[in-house]
Amino acid sequence: MGFYVDRIVPRIIEFSCGPKATGTHRRRVCQGLAGEVVEIGFGTGYNVAHYPAAVTRVAAVEPSDASWKLAARRVDGSGVPVERSGLDGQRLPFADHSFDAALSTWTLCTIPDPGAALRELRRVLRPGGTLHFVEHGLAPDERVRRWQRRLEPLQKRLMGGCRLTTPIADTLTGAGFTIADMDVFYERGPKVTGAYSLGVAVSP
Ligand SMILES: C[S@@+](CC[C@H](N)C(=O)[O-])C[C@H]1O[C@@H](n2cnc3c(N)ncnc32)[C@H](O)[C@@H]1O
Numbered sequence: 001m002g003f004y005v006d007r008i009v010p011r012i013i014e015f016s017c018g019p020k021a022t023g024t025h026r027r028r029v030c031q032g033l034a035g036e037v038v039e040i041g042f043g044t045g046y047n048v049a050h051y052p053a054a055v056t057r058v059a060a061v062e063p064s065d066a067s068w069k070l071a072a073r074r075v076d077g078s079g080v081p082v083e084r085s086g087l088d089g090q091r092l093p094f095a096d097h098s099f100d101a102a103l104s105t106w107t108l109c110t111i112p113d114p115g116a117a118l119r120e121l122r123r124v125l126r127p128g129g130t131l132h133f134v135e136h137g138l139a140p141d142e143r144v145r146r147w148q149r150r151l152e153p154l155q156k157r158l159m160g161g162c163r164l165t166t167p168i169a170d171t172l173t174g175a176g177f178t179i180a181d182m183d184v185f186y187e188r189g190p191k192v193t194g195a196y197s198l199g200v201a202v203s204p
Pocket of ligand 1 (some may be wrong): 088106
């Protein structure tokens with residue numbers, strides 16, 4: 001990874017994904033998390049403030065050292081123990097069926113093979129374990145999709161590989177998850193980046 005992706009992109013994420021822009025969605029997606037939780041693409045730790053008291057431990061998976069450093073203040077102040085436990089969501093260093101729940105917020109867009117990451121989450125979740133997610137991806141409308149396809153190469157260059165056209169529901173079900181609840185909506189602002197899917201999927 002180069003200087004821009006290593007050092008600048010984490011700061012752009014820290015600046016643009018803070019509580020004002022995303023707090024409502026983070027609060028909503030974290031509701032119902034309990035027990036041992038794995039969070040992929042932990043980023044700068046903005047979900048920490050929303051972990052319910054029923055969460056006993058969070059294993060954070062995050063490749064970026066700069067993001068982990070920016071997260072330090074939130075991790076240190078967390079009422080729930082959080083440990084950086086892995087670097088790549090596509091290859092999780094955990095035993096089968098070792099977590100009660102998983103969390104992914106705006107991460108499947110950036111992981112090179114999101115299907116592989118979801119299959120790994122299925123492996124480490126206990127049967128009946130839940131994945132709580134809010135992701136941006138392929139828009140419901142063809143007109144917006146056309147713009148997403150046009151702008152995706154630029155987005156990938158500027159945002160460390162972030163894609164605009166990940167088909168969230170299909171990727172979840174393709175990895176064997178059952179979608180228990182999902183809300184698909186446009187966020188305020190540009191629809192190309194703001195086609196959100198927020199919900200809970202179950203590992204059968
Ligand atoms: C758009 S940011 C979202 C960060 C955080 N989840 C949030 O909600 O603020 C995407 C995150 O995915 C991380 N990421 C990239 N590749 C990854 C991988 N292979 N496994 C796990 N996380 C990855 C990035 O370092 C970055 O922190």
